[in-house]
Amino acid sequence: MDRPLPSLRASLDDFLAQLATLQYRHASGLSPDLPVRELYEDSPEISSLEAFAAATEAVPKARAKGDLLGVRRLQLLRDFIATQVEEALAAPAAEAVAQLEARSRLSVDDQTLSLGEALGQLPHEPGRGRRAVLESATGGFLWDNRGRYGERREACFRVAERLGASSYLALREDVSGIELQKLSEAAAETLRRTEDAYRDVLGYVLKKVEPTLRSLPSGNARRHDLQAGSQIPWLSGFFRREDEWPLVIRWLTEWGFHPSAHGRIRIDDEERPGKASRPFTAAVRVPDEVRLVVRKSAGLDALGSLLHEYGHALHHAHVSEQLPLELRRLGDASVTEAFATLFERLLTQEEWLKRYVRLPSATARDASRMAAFQGLTVLRRHCAKLPYELSLYTRGPSPERAEEYADAQRRALFVESHPGFFLFDVDPQLYVTRYLRAWALETRFTTQLTARFNEDWWRNPAAGRWLQGFFGRGGTDDAEALAQEISGMALTLPEAGDRLVALLDR
Known part of the structure; x- marks a missing residue:
């Protein structure tokens, strides 16, 4: 390949469009398979070692010329290529896992469910015994098939070797610019600073689920109890399935956003078997074709998920068409996750809940605190995942990591987790780091929005235009x-935890 970077740039947009289309079809239930291997075989330039080397050599040259935008574009390409080399190596295992999950059949009492159906039912099951059966069935299935999931994780060691890195963690630090040890220390500090507030509200939530439930170490609460409690079932009557979509559309319209971004966001809300239980965004062409997959559900958590994915969709749909390809199509995922979280955190705003969900004042106060608890639970879960994943990518996906995973989650959440999830509950390329930085960035955005546009910035069109400037x-x-x-100021992860604790303490 004589000119690897021009060749890669020429096919980048089409490749990402095809990949997003495959992911959309799989998540929407249109296809049980995720045939990515053929896509990578047809696009060798995307995972070209020569392109990675060329981009690496070009960075210092661009920096010496003072071409900061050129440096940024090359940095994004290096991260992208490293990721695609890994994904190409992992494609056979990823296809096998997708087929395994799509064709899975789990016996749960008098039902036979797929893995996705069982996982989707579990948080919404009111009976503790039934939840225990679902957790055992899903965790047992994942444990029995840990070899398949382990094959996907093993690709990280091969990509480090292919790209000449001393280790996978060194490679990810190099291409992402994220200091892993520093972030891990910040995660540990966040866990320390939020523990008391989290445990206090956890006790309240568990008692709401079942009066006799107690958290660890004195009680026997399990992760499925926390999942059920995080649905906030005692408020479910206020968050009806049929109301959630219209209220989000009303809010966006009043705020000055076109709900479909003038046709750039295509909504898939059709019910079909195999559709993902949670909303999903696929950026097929940026900004012109963004698919938002929705399976309408009830509850506070479902509304938060819808707001989160709408944040992703609106971000992608408002990226400037004038940007160079790399800046339009690639980027630090922490940024888009921050915008998505900004939308999701609206559920912590009492006045937003009163205006758009039409909640009474006392109910809005409870719902906003519970939304903060949901956010804190997810934050603590990921703070515990980071050191575990650093260990996983250092020592490999052996069965010994299962107890390490369960112990980390136990200490963070004070409930017992099934060890079978130790390879399933892992996103590729240390995406956990992107989430953690996103939550720190969202805290800064919310602070600035409040300072510039007051507490009700979410109804001020000027605030929407300010955000669109960053989207673009x-x-x-x-x-x-x-x-x-x-x-x-620099990003500070513990700040994100402090803000959620402050919302709980109101």
Whole structure:
């Protein structure tokens, strides 16, 4: 390949469109398979070792010329290529896992369910005995098939060797610019600072699920109890399935956003078997074709998931068409996750809940605190996942990691987790780091929005236009650069935990 970077750039947009289409069809229930192997075989330039080497050599040259935008584009390409080399190596295992899950049949009492159906039912099951059966069935299935999931994780060691890195963690640090040890220390500090508030509200939530439930170490609460409690079932009557979509559309319209971004966002809300239980966004062409897959559900958690994915969709649909390809199509995932979380965190705003969900004041106060608890639970879960995943990618996916995973989750959440999830509850390429930085960035955005546009910034069209300005920049800036720009300070993860604790303590 004589000119690897031009060749890669020429096919990048079409490749990402095809990949997003495959992911959309799989998540929407249109296809039980995820045939990515053929896509990678047909696009060798996407995972070209020569392209990675060329981009690496070009970075210092661009930096010496003072071409900061060129440096940014090359950095994004290096991260993208490294990811695609891994994904190409993992494609056979990823296809096998997708087929395994699509064709899975789990016996649950008098039902036969797929893995996805069982996982989707579990948080919404009111009976503790039934939840225990579902957790045992799903965890047992994952444990029995740990070899398949382990094959996917093993690809990380091969990509490090292919790209000449001393280790997988060194490779991810190099291409992402994220200091893993520093972030791991911040995660540990976040766990320490949020523990008391989390445990206090956890006790309240568990008692709401079942009066005799107690958290660890004195009680016997399990992860499925926390999942059920995080659905906030005692408020379910206020978050009806048929109301959630119209209220989100009403809010966006009043705020000055076109709900479909003038046709760029295509909504798939059709009910069909095999459709993912949670909303999903697929950026097929940015900004012109963004697919938002929705399976309408009831509850506070379902509304939060819808808001989260709408944040992703609106971000992608408002990226400037004038940007260079890399800045339009690639970027620090922490940024888009921050925008998605910004939308999701609206559920912690009492006035938003009263205006759009039409909740009474006392109910809005309870719902906003429970939304903060949901956020804190997810934050603590991921703070515990980071050191576990650093160990996983150092020592490999052996069965010994299962107890390590369960212990980390136990200490963070104070409930017992099934060890069978130790390879399933892992996103590729240390995506956990993107989530953690996103939550820190979202805290900065919320602070700035409040300072600029007051507490009800979410109904001020000027605030929407301010956000659209950041949407339009695509991948131009990473999370650190945006944090410095809007606040003059570096990202600080414990700040995100402190803000959620403050919302709980109101």
